[in-house]
Amino acid sequence: QSALTQPPSVSGSPGQSVTISCTGTSSDVGGFNRVSWYQQPPGTAPKLIIYEVSNRPSGVPDRFSGSKSGNTASLTISGLQAEDEADYYCSSYRGGTTWVFGGGTKLTVL
Amino acid sequence: QVQLVESGGGVVQPGGSLRLSCAASGFTFSSNGMHWVRQAPGKGLEWVTFIRYDGSNEYYADSVKGRFTISRDNSKNTLFLQMNSLRPEDTAVYYCARDVSWNYFEFWGQGTLVTVSS
Numbered sequence: 001q002s003a004l005t006q007p008p009s010v011s012g013s014p015g016q017s018v019t020i021s022c023t024g025t026s027s028d029v030g031g032f033n034r035v036s037w038y039q040q041p042p043g044t045a046p047k048l049i050i051y052e053v054s055n056r057p058s059g060v061p062d063r064f065s066g067s068k069s070g071n072t073a074s075l076t077i078s079g080l081q082a083e084d085e086a087d088y089y090c091s092s093y094r095g096g097t098t099w100v101f102g103g104g105t106k107l108t109v110l
Numbered sequence: 111q112v113q114l115v116e117s118g119g120g121v122v123q124p125g126g127s128l129r130l131s132c133a134a135s136g137f138t139f140s141s142n143g144m145h146w147v148r149q150a151p152g153k154g155l156e157w158v159t160f161i162r163y164d165g166s167n168e169y170y171a172d173s174v175k176g177r178f179t180i181s182r183d184n185s186k187n188t189l190f191l192q193m194n195s196l197r198p199e200d201t202a203v204y205y206c207a208r209d210v211s212w213n214y215f216e217f218w219g220q221g222t223l224v225t226v227s228s
Contacts (some may be wrong), residue, residue: 038155045221052213089155093212101155
């Protein structure tokens with residue numbers, strides 16, 4: 001059960017935008033609109049920030065947005081803030097009632 | 111508010127067993143499927159297992175199939191993970207998470223650390 005592919009790290013300055021990609025296959029990311037994203041600051045539990053590709057739960061700032069094209073999903077964070085520094089994980093339903101995560105991306109706010 | 115509190119982690123020798131619990135509150139536990147997700151030290155998230163809202167079906171990652179068993183007691187709002195034949199590579203923080211529509215992990219507990227070592 002191979003993980004989805006994410007870049008190990010991204011960085012940006014306060015106020016800038018960054019995009020994190022998440023590449024899978026037609027059996028997961030490309031086959032279902034069940035892509036979600038999670039934010040995990042150091043030493044804490046993951047928190048849902050995007051579900052069903054592009055929807056934000058209540059309380060998540062609209063600086064966070066999601067999209068998908070083919071087998072690749074993306075998370076964009078605009079207007080970067082210091083508090084956004086964290087690890088970010090994508091996830092997708094894979095079928096056969098299994099789920100898969102990406103390897104995680106460490107966001108550094110310069 | 112939704113709360114998920116894991117317990118039962120600890121140090122166990124290879125080949126040993128451990129049972130984790132996840133106490134749920136703040137929502138109708140019997141209405142939601144539940145997952146266990148783990149995170150090895152310094153590594154990423156790995157989905158482990160899922161159980162339907164009524165406990166009628168369970169699903170497992172290949173890495174734990176045949177060794178781990180997920181179950182639930184809806185009368186006590188508690189989720190369980192029975193882990194047998196533990197291996198060093200099972201060392202991780204184990205999180206329980208609430209499912210939405212067999213789709214995403216809506217709420218997470220704080221996690222409990224399992225260390226498999228001699």
